[in-house]
Amino acid sequence: MAALLQDALDKRIPIREGDTLRKVSRAEAMILALVSKALKGDPKACATLIALTQQSGEFKPDPLPFTKIRRVIVYPDGREEEC
Numbered sequence: 001m002a003a004l005l006q007d008a009l010d011k012r013i014p015i016r017e018g019d020t021l022r023k024v025s026r027a028e029a030m031i032l033a034l035v036s037k038a039l040k041g042d043p044k045a046c047a048t049l050i051a052l053t054q055q056s057g058e059f060k061p062d063p064l065p066f067t068k069i070r071r072v073i074v075y076p077d078g079r080e081e082e083c
Contacts, residue, residue: 009027024032034052037045053059071083 009025009030011026012023013026013029014021014023015029015032034045034049038049073081073083075081
């Protein structure tokens with residue numbers, strides 16, 4: 001079943017953007033249509049788009065670049081002392 005769905009979504013179809021015609025996958029066409037509806041103020045489209053971006057991990061914060069916090073006192077003469 002998953003393979004059939006993937007095949008169906010991978011098929012390319014023509015879409016028109018302004019004066020240009022280009023081919024995109026059905027999956028991309030669906031996302032473009034969803035974004036277009038959300039930009040026009042459709043609340044259901046907005047909610048769906050937000051849910052999809054959350055599921056994809058788009059809104060997850062980046063992990064902090066450090067793994068250890070040290071407390072150090074730095075004296076005016078340049079000496080350092082760990083606490």
